[in-house]
Amino acid sequence: MIALRTYRHRLVFYIGALLLFLVAALVLSYHSSNTLVLKEAENNTARLAQQIEGQLRIEARDLSERAKMMRDNTGFTGYLYIATSLGTDPGAMAEIYQRQFGWLQIDRTVILSRTGKALIGAQHADLRTTLIKRKLVKGAEVRQFYHDGQRGLEMVATSPISYRSQSLGVIAVTRTLDAEWINVVRHMSGGQLFLVKDGRIVLSTIADEHGGQSFIPSSDRVEINGESYLVRRVAIGDDTLLPQLWFALSQQELTAHLHEQRNRMLAVVIAGCIGGLIIGLMMLRNFSAPLSRLVNLIEEVGAGRLPDIHGGPSHDEIGYLTNRFSEMVTNLREQQDEVKRVQSQLEHEATTDSLTGFYNRRYLYNIFPKLWSEALRSSKSLTLIIADIDYFKMVNDRFGHPVGDRVLLHFAKVLKDNCRVSDFIYRLGGEEFLVLTSGDSEGGMHVAEKIRIALECDSYSDGEHNIPVTASFGVAQADTADGVDGLSRMLQRADKALYMAKTNGRNRVVVWYAQRVSA
Amino acid sequence: MNNNRLRCLSRLAGVWLVIGWGVAGAAEKPSTPTITGAGEHFTWVLLDQIRPQLERDQRLQLILFGKESMLGHGCNVGIKKAKENRVGNETFGFICCPLAKEEVENEGLTVHPIALEPLLIIVNKSNPLQDIPIEKVRAIFRGEIRNWKEVGGEDRPIVIVLRPHCPQRPGHWKTIVPAVEQFRKDRIEVKAEAEVVQGVSDFAEGIGNIGSTWVFEPSQNIKVVTVGGVAPTAENLRSKRYPFYQEQSIVTHGEISAPLANMIREVQSGEDFRRVAKKYELLPLTPALP
Numbered sequence: 001m002i003a004l005r006t007y008r009h010r011l012v013f014y015i016g017a018l019l020l021f022l023v024a025a026l027v028l029s030y031h032s033s034n035t036l037v038l039k040e041a042e043n044n045t046a047r048l049a050q051q052i053e054g055q056l057r058i059e060a061r062d063l064s065e066r067a068k069m070m071r072d073n074t075g076f077t078g079y080l081y082i083a084t085s086l087g088t089d090p091g092a093m094a095e096i097y098q099r100q101f102g103w104l105q106i107d108r109t110v111i112l113s114r115t116g117k118a119l120i121g122a123q124h125a126d127l128r129t130t131l132i133k134r135k136l137v138k139g140a141e142v143r144q145f146y147h148d149g150q151r152g153l154e155m156v157a158t159s160p161i162s163y164r165s166q167s168l169g170v171i172a173v174t175r176t177l178d179a180e181w182i183n184v185v186r187h188m189s190g191g192q193l194f195l196v197k198d199g200r201i202v203l204s205t206i207a208d209e210h211g212g213q214s215f216i217p218s219s220d221r222v223e224i225n226g227e228s229y230l231v232r233r234v235a236i237g238d239d240t241l242l243p244q245l246w247f248a249l250s251q252q253e254l255t256a257h258l259h260e261q262r263n264r265m266l267a268v269v270i271a272g273c274i275g276g277l278i279i280g281l282m283m284l285r286n287f288s289a290p291l292s293r294l295v296n297l298i299e300e301v302g303a304g305r306l307p308d309i310h311g312g313p314s315h316d317e318i319g320y321l322t323n324r325f326s327e328m329v330t331n332l333r334e335q336q337d338e339v340k341r342v343q344s345q346l347e348h349e350a351t352t353d354s355l356t357g358f359y360n361r362r363y364l365y366n367i368f369p370k371l372w373s374e375a376l377r378s379s380k381s382l383t384l385i386i387a388d389i390d391y392f393k394m395v396n397d398r399f400g401h402p403v404g405d406r407v408l409l410h411f412a413k414v415l416k417d418n419c420r421v422s423d424f425i426y427r428l429g430g431e432e433f434l435v436l437t438s439g440d441s442e443g444g445m446h447v448a449e450k451i452r453i454a455l456e457c458d459s460y461s462d463g464e465h466n467i468p469v470t471a472s473f474g475v476a477q478a479d480t481a482d483g484v485d486g487l488s489r490m491l492q493r494a495d496k497a498l499y500m501a502k503t504n505g506r507n508r509v510v511v512w513y514a515q516r517v518s519a
Numbered sequence: 520m521n522n523n524r525l526r527c528l529s530r531l532a533g534v535w536l537v538i539g540w541g542v543a544g545a546a547e548k549p550s551t552p553t554i555t556g557a558g559e560h561f562t563w564v565l566l567d568q569i570r571p572q573l574e575r576d577q578r579l580q581l582i583l584f585g586k587e588s589m590l591g592h593g594c595n596v597g598i599k600k601a602k603e604n605r606v607g608n609e610t611f612g613f614i615c616c617p618l619a620k621e622e623v624e625n626e627g628l629t630v631h632p633i634a635l636e637p638l639l640i641i642v643n644k645s646n647p648l649q650d651i652p653i654e655k656v657r658a659i660f661r662g663e664i665r666n667w668k669e670v671g672g673e674d675r676p677i678v679i680v681l682r683p684h685c686p687q688r689p690g691h692w693k694t695i696v697p698a699v700e701q702f703r704k705d706r707i708e709v710k711a712e713a714e715v716v717q718g719v720s721d722f723a724e725g726i727g728n729i730g731s732t733w734v735f736e737p738s739q740n741i742k743v744v745t746v747g748g749v750a751p752t753a754e755n756l757r758s759k760r761y762p763f764y765q766e767q768s769i770v771t772h773g774e775i776s777a778p779l780a781n782m783i784r785e786v787q788s789g790e791d792f793r794r795v796a797k798k799y800e801l802l803p804l805t806p807a808l809p
Contacts, residue, residue, distance in 0.1 A: 075714065078707045079721070085705050086665075086676035092721040 006295075008288040015280035022269045022276075030262045034255070041230055041254050042220065048189045049232035049247040055185065056155070056236060059175060060144045063157035066104050067173050068142065071159045076100055081163035084113045093120055107151065107176045111161070112137050113169040126150045127172060131158065136170050146237045152203065153177045153195060153236075153243050177245070179203060192229065192250065197243040215246070227252050290318040297325065306333040353427040355405055356412040364426045364434065368487045371424070372478070375438060382478040383444030385435040386494040387415070387451065390470045390506040392431035399465055407469055410460045418451045434494075441477035441511050448473035448509040456507065470507035474498025479514070552778045557584035558597025558613035560712060561636055561730040562767045565799070566613065569791040577785060579778050585613065594685050601628060601772045609779045612770045615730065616684075616691040631769040631783050633792075634801040637731045637751035638694065638763035641716070644740040645723045648672045653747040653762055659726060660696045662703025667724065679706040680718030680727040691765035692728060716741055730765060732799045753802040767801070 004010045070076055079096045082088060097109070097120055110121035116132050118124075126149040131137060134145070136158050143158045154174040161168045175181070182193040186205040195203040196215045206224075215222060217231050229248035236245050300307050309326035313319075351363035359367070375382045389395075389411055396404035408431065415425055415433060424436040437447055452473060459468040474497030482489050497512040504510065556566065563585030566573075570581050584600070585592045597612025604610045618630055640656055642648060651659070651670055658664045659677055668674045683699045685691065696702050707718050712729055719725035720739040731751055735741055743751065746761065755761035769783050786792050787805035796803050 075709070078709075079718075082678050082705065082707055082722070086678060086724070088676055088678055089723045091723060092678075092725075095721040 006288070007291055008284060011280055011283055011288055015276050018276050019273050022272050026262075026265055026269045029265060030258075033261065034258055037254055037258050038230075038251075041249050041251075045191070045220070045230045045232045045247060045249050048191055048249075049234050052185055052189060052193075052234045052245075052247055053236075055188070056234070060155055060157060063106070063155055063173055063175050064142050064144055064159070066101075066106060067157045067159035067171050069104075070101060070109075070171050070173075071161050073100060074163075077161060077163040077168065080111065080119060080161060080168050081166065083119055084168050090119060090122075104173075105175070106173045107154070108172075108174040110172045111169060112172075114138055114167060119169070121172075124150070127154075127156070127174065130156075131170060131172055136172070138167070139170060146239065146242050147174070148197075148242050151176045151178065153245070189247065192248040193234075194231075194246040194248060195243050196246055202243055217246070221251075222246075222248070230254075286316070287318065290322060294318065294322050294325065297322075297329070301329060301332070306336060308333075355408060356427050358412060358425045358427045358433070360426060361428050364424075364428075364436070365487060367424070368436075369484045371436065372484050372486075375478070376480075380438045381440045382490075383437050383439055383441050384476050384478070384490050384494045385437065385444050385448045385451075386428070386474045386491070386498045387411075387433045387435065387448070387471045388473075388498055388502070389431035390472055390502075395467060395469075399467070403462075403465060403467075406462060407460050407467060410458075411455065411469060411471065414455045414458060415451060418454050419447065423447070434491075441475055441513065444475040444477065445509055445511045448475050452507065452509055472498055472501035472506045473509040474501055474512065475509060476512040551578060551580050552609060552776065553580040553582065554609045554611065554779055554782060555582045555584075555600065555603075556597075556611045556613060556769075557592065557600035558770075559593045559615045560585055561615050561732040561765075562597075562613035562633065562769070563592075564732040564734070565633070565767065565792065565795055565801070566786065568795045569786070569789070572789075572791040573782055573785060577778060577782050579782065581782070594688070597770055598626065598628065601770045602626065604772045604775065604779075606776070609776050610772075611775075611779060611783070614768050614770055615765050616688045617766045617768065618770070619688055622688070627772055629771045629775075631771065631787060632804040633767045633769060633787055634796050634803045635753075635756050635764045636767050636799070636801050637753075637756055637761055638692065638728045638765055639731055639733070639743045639751050640746055640763065641719050641727055641729055641741050641743055643719055643723045643725050644742050646672060646742070648744060650745040650748055656746055656763075657695060660703065661701055662705075665703075675724045677726060678718075678722040678724040679703050680709060680715050680722070680725050681706050682709050682712060682715050682727075694763045694765075695728060728763065731801070751800060753796070753800045756800075756802040764802075766804070 004013055076096055079093055083090065083093050093111075101109075108121060108124050108127060110124050110127050110131065111119040112128060112131055113119055114137055116128070116137055118128055121127070127147065130147050130149065134143075136143060138160075139158065140160050142160075145156050145158075147154045147156045151174075154176045156172055156174050158170050158172045161171050177195065182195065182203060182205050186193050192205045194201055194205075194215055199214060199216055201213050201215050201224075213224060215224070220231055222229050222231050228251040230251060231246050231248045234245040234247050236242065297307060297309060306329050309322070309329055351359055351366065353360050371382065389407070392404065392407070395407050399407075411431075411433070412425075412427075415435065419425060419435055420437065422438060426434040426436070428434050435444075435447065435451075437444055452471060456468075456470050459466055461467070474494040476490050476493035476497055478486065478490050493512040497510040501508045501510040563583055566581075566583055567586070570583065573579070574581050584596075594612075594614040594616055597614045598618075599612070600610050601612035613633075614630075615636070617632075618628065622628070623630060640651065646667065648667070648671060655664060655670050659670070660679060660681075662679075664670060665677055666674060667677055679702070681692075681702060683692065683702065686699050707722075707725075709715055709718060712733060715727045715729055716733065716735065716739055719727045720741050745751075746763065749755050749760045751761050751763070756764055769786065771779065771783070775783075787803070788808045790807070793803060793807060795801075
């Protein structure tokens with residue numbers, strides 16, 4: 001199961017599902033419509049073939065009506081009677097025929113006497129022969145049949161003709177199923193027509209070059225020049241020697257329509273997909289992306305970070321939320337900065353002396369392990385110098401604490417001016433100071449001596465008071481046996497040296513060596 | 520009186536004058552009687568040709584039906600139309616054959632003879648014959664002669680085209696063969712004079728008869744032959760040398776109005792009719808007016 005935890009994932013999933021659905025619908029509809037169209041085309045072929053058969057029946061009936069019209073025209077039959085009984089010139093027959101029936105839609109007319117003599121249409125010998133063969137010259141009924149003659153396949157309607165109850169012969173009128181006829185029928189039916197004789201195309205509604213080509217249907221389908229047709233025979237009579245009329249629907253034409261439809265659907269699906277993608281992208285851009293950004297920001301804030309958020313001019317819900325959140329984060333950051341500042345100040349105040357600005361004893365204890373470790377790594381020694389102003393209590397007592405403080409500041413300045421940059425200066429309390437310097441006790445002794453001399457030479461003077469200031473110094477080198485926590489032991493040793501300096505007259509430097517002290 | 524008022528009054532007077540003249544004219548104008556006639560084609564030809572003169576001289580409106588003999592117009596229609604005569608609806612008929620005495624009496628009709636019309640013997644234009652003796656004409660129509668070579672023509676069968684109209688009335692084709700039964704049986708029998716002409720035109724072997732007022736069309740292959748060397752003229756009818764004819768008459772029913780009586784008298788004896796009769800070789804049956 002795919003976990004769709006985020007809107008982005010859901011959107012991508014939904015859009016993908018939509019596209020998949022559209023494509024599947026397209027494929028499914030194409031396949032189903034393909035089958036449907038072909039099946040319907042088969043039904044249509046049969047139905048249209050039946051329609052053409054119906055059309056043929058109507059035309060045959062009309063043709064019979066025309067034959068009857070001639071039969072029932074007494075003026076015409078009177079002429080026929082005279083012509084047959086007297087054997088007159090046939091010109092009169094032709095005249096009255098043309099006058100009375102010349103407008104009728106008939107291709108050929110043959111009128112035979114009972115003896116088989118052609119009274120009209122003597123030039124149509126083939127039809128005359130057929131009428132005689134079928135024994136229609138002395139027939140008594142209206143007949144219809146198909147005839148394959150000089151002009152091709154013809155529909156023939158015959159009627160016996162008489163005058164005053166005296167049989168005169170037979171009238172035969174024809175309608176040729178020629179190119180014009182099959183094209184008219186094609187126009188009505190919408191398919192193609194093939195007139196086939198002995199398995200060869202005699203006439204068709206498609207291009208003339210197909211004439212003479214083979215036409216052998218199989219399972220109601222036939223291939224002509226690589227084109228497949230659905231075909232159905234149009235029944236025009238029982239005579240197997242007659243040409244066959246076939247109605248056909250081009251499969252390519254049908255599928256072309258289908259393809260056209262499919263392409264339209266494809267265009268719609270593609271447009272739908274593109275639309276879906278655009279909508280999805282717009283949703284991702286306008287909804288999911290800001291939401292994800294907001295989520296990331298919340299995660300960052302949750303992780304303790306307060307990133308800088310640049311709120312935009314967006315007025316939508318997410319934009320509003322982001323802007324409010326941005327303001328909240330900004331406020332938090334400002335408050336955090338204030339806390340840091342205060343903390344830093346507190347830390348500073350906790351580790352420095354407010355009067356001189358030197359680190360205090362607490363900081364000394366905090367920093368010493370680090371300095372000790374560094375000294376060990378660099379194979380250097382650490383030396384402590386404790387300095388204590390001589391008779392400082394007397395200064396306070398005599399000149400007051402403000403002057404005492406200024407004397408302390410004066411001493412601090414001397415310390416600072418005579419120590420190296422790398423040295424650390426601490427105020428341990430009162431008039432007692434400590435210098436932590438790298439190097440051995442000899443170096444420490446020189447630094448202390450330098451300070452002592454500088455102080456001795458530089459009395460405190462503020463225009464009102466001129467106070468000579470001296471100090472005593474105890475120097476002790478750190479021993480590797482002291483370890484990281486050996487500050488107290490070092491201080492004890494330095495304190496002892498300082499004590500010896502005080503007891504030996506002050507204003508001097510005493511160095512503590514192991515098991516001995518040297519001044 | 521200024522010019523404007525004078526002009527206005529003169530215009531008003533003009534309008535009144537026009538209105539008064541129109542009303543007076545309408546009151547004085549006599550109503551024109553309308554007379555309707557119908558019947559067979561031949562007399563219609565005559566009447567139609569003198570209709571403008573009759574309408575002008577007799578001050579009447581003449582409506583005639585009979586141009587198309589194929590549309591059922593004929594002697595019977597003429598008698599029927601004559602019997603519709605009423606006051607205010609003057610009608611008359613025209614016929615091409617004399618009525619039997621019984622028919623006249625029973626129907627209350629009055630026959631007004633106009634003229635004798637020669638019956639032309641017509642053959643196809645391709646027929647080389649120009650004349651057929653009278654008895655041979657009758658023999659041909661009776662069927663006793665069946666081939667043109669028997670009368671000096673080509674060796675062709677003879678085709679008779681006949682319209683045996685008005686068989687109960689005397690005269691007309693009966694001057695050729697007195698009864699329908701005596702005509703040759705194997706003939707082309709038609710119902711209109713136009714079909715007679717058409718039939719003879721169609722058959723190179725054809726023969727038929729038609730009144731002399733028939734107007735032939737140039738496309739028809741017809742020619743008129745003389746009978747026994749006698750041409751079908753009014754003069755030969757008068758001298759009784761030409762034997763085939765029919766009688767054209769106007770027929771009325773009951774009392775007829777003065778305009779109708781005047782019109783009939785004018786047709787029978789007027790100068791205009793004489794001129795038309797001469798054109799068609801008709802023999803008028805009423806002396807001309809002095």
